[in-house]
Amino acid sequence: MTTISKKRLAKELRELQTHGPPTGIAVVSAEDFECWLFTIEVLGNTLYEGEKFCLRFRFPGNYPIESPEVTFVVDEKWGAPVHPHIYSNGHICASILGNEWSPVLSVVSVCLTLQSMLASCTKKQRPQDNDRYVLHAPLSPKKTRFHYDDDTV
Template identity: 70%
Template sequence: MTSISSRRLAKELMEIKNEGCPVGINLVQADDFSTWLFTIEVMGESLYQNEKFTLQFRFDQQYPISSPAVQFVVTEGRQAPVHPHVYSNGHICASILGNEWSPVLSVIAVCVTLQSMLASCKEKHRPVDNDRYVKHAPENPKKTRFHYDDDTV
């Protein structure tokens, strides 16, 4: 990690430990500056009430200039939320993780944005091209060039 990246992540981690996370967001693991895990759940009434999901953040040496690779963790016991912008492999089609990333954004800001994305969802379904995408998707969601054309979900 570059010194800028590790300093920024150390600062964010200290803020999380000192101030805590917003309601419904919990830090699960941040043992190093390469991968962090959070749980996220939508508070209040929503299609995802009483559901908890795990988010994985992977940081490269260019963070915060470049966005982290963020995806929902999918294992035998966990699945990604069924959402029009979330593929069954956990990849997330959200402009904040792509062309609208800004170095002023933080890990917590991304969590809150994704929590809000889930909270505002009106209908649970996978993206139209889910099966094709998952079959050919790279391991790292940052290597996908998503087309952002639906900000209504």
């Protein structure tokens, strides 16, 4: 990991510790600069009211130039939200994690974007190709070439 990456992540972590995360978001683990875990809740009257999810951020050596790998944790405790842009294995089809990533984005801004994406959802359903994708998906969603054509859900 580069010095720039370490400095940037240290700054983001310091801000989280000083100001706290936004409402509905909580730090579960941020003990190193490789992997951070957050819980995310959508507040208010939404399809996901009362549900809590866990996000995993894995940071590449050249973060923030390159986007982090962000997935919902799917294990015996956690599950991925049922959403048209979230696969049952936790992979997320969101342009800010792919071709629209910018180094000005941060862990908090990604969490807020995903929280907003869930809040604006009008129908709980998996992506149309969920079963096929999950069967053949790479371990990292960053190795998938998602097609971003629907920003209405």
